[in-house]
Amino acid sequence: MTTSAQDTILSARGLTKRFAGFTAVNGVDLDVRRGSIHALIGPNGAGKTTCFNLLTKFLQPSSGRITFNGRDITALQPAAIARLGVVRSFQISAVFAQMTVLENVRIALQRRRGDSFDFWRPQKVLAQFDDEAMRRVEEVGLADLAHAQAGDLSYGRKRALEIATTLALEPEMMLLDEPMAGMAQEDVTRISALIRRISANRTILMVEHNLSVVADLSDRITVLARGEVLAEGSYAEVSQHPKVIEAYIGGGHE
Numbered sequence: 001m002t003t004s005a006q007d008t009i010l011s012a013r014g015l016t017k018r019f020a021g022f023t024a025v026n027g028v029d030l031d032v033r034r035g036s037i038h039a040l041i042g043p044n045g046a047g048k049t050t051c052f053n054l055l056t057k058f059l060q061p062s063s064g065r066i067t068f069n070g071r072d073i074t075a076l077q078p079a080a081i082a083r084l085g086v087v088r089s090f091q092i093s094a095v096f097a098q099m100t101v102l103e104n105v106r107i108a109l110q111r112r113r114g115d116s117f118d119f120w121r122p123q124k125v126l127a128q129f130d131d132e133a134m135r136r137v138e139e140v141g142l143a144d145l146a147h148a149q150a151g152d153l154s155y156g157r158k159r160a161l162e163i164a165t166t167l168a169l170e171p172e173m174m175l176l177d178e179p180m181a182g183m184a185q186e187d188v189t190r191i192s193a194l195i196r197r198i199s200a201n202r203t204i205l206m207v208e209h210n211l212s213v214v215a216d217l218s219d220r221i222t223v224l225a226r227g228e229v230l231a232e233g234s235y236a237e238v239s240q241h242p243k244v245i246e247a248y249i250g251g252g253h254e
């Protein structure tokens with residue numbers, strides 16, 4: 001069975017990144033199916049983060065081509081890519097600790113409207129964003145904490161807030177960089193459920209080290225090692241793959 005072009009939302013061909021003679025990503029081909037949760041895994045230093053940075057154009061590829069919905073986006077700037085609907089999750093550090101949960105989401109909504117960081121607008125104008133901000137806050141399960149200061153939230157709830165600020169940009173595709181990093185099991189369960197919920201009408205590409213989360217959530221997995229694609233398939237397929245087993249158990253770890 002072949003995948004038709006319409007089924008593919010994001011695709012990369014021959015994606016390559018060299019840093020001063022060192023090739024971090026080497027000829028990567030990737031097809032992300034519309035509506036799927038696709039995970040990028042691999043041992044430390046495999047090139048996962050570099051790949052993410054290339055796909056969102058935070059880094060310029062040395063060579064290769066990236067298309068989104070059939071359109072070549074290789075030459076676009078990150079902001080233009082975000083406007084097309086490919087949005088990378090913000091880091092927790094991007095959450096404003098002194099502001100409430102609702103205010104943080106409101107700022108993200110303003111960012112979508114293009115008047116980012118204009119904190120000095122009259123309260124009445126800002127209030128018009130509140131209804132929509134509240135819907136996003138509810139969507140990620142933080143309604144009870146809408147008026148709490150973001151800085152006081154637990155780590156897992158900060159991650160949920162970070163996802164809400166990303167959702168405010170109405171992404172067709174979300175890229176999540178290690179969403180479970182540093183989480184206690186209770187938060188892992190909660191954020192996994194949240195990712196599954198928000199994936200209902202979106203495509204998600206995530207880099208994640210927690211393999212039980214990857215097994216549980218992913219429709220498809222690409223395994224990278226030393227900058228190259230080692231295997232691709234379902235969790236059952238890639239976890240049986242001899243090269244994958246070798247990369248994880250053998251010399252893949254630094």
Ligand SMILES: Nc1ncnc2c1ncn2[C@@H]1O[C@H](COP(=O)(O)OP(=O)(O)OP(=O)(O)O)[C@@H](O)[C@H]1O
Pocket residue numbers: 019022023024042043044045046047048049050051
């Ligand atoms: N700006 C850079 N300059 C030079 N080398 C870099 C740069 N960024 C990444 N690298 C190298 O490229 C390789 C891939 O790094 P990358 O961070 O993409 O791997 P990763 O799979 O995300 O690893 P981890 O799981 O440890 O986060 C590493 O050897 C890293 O040292």
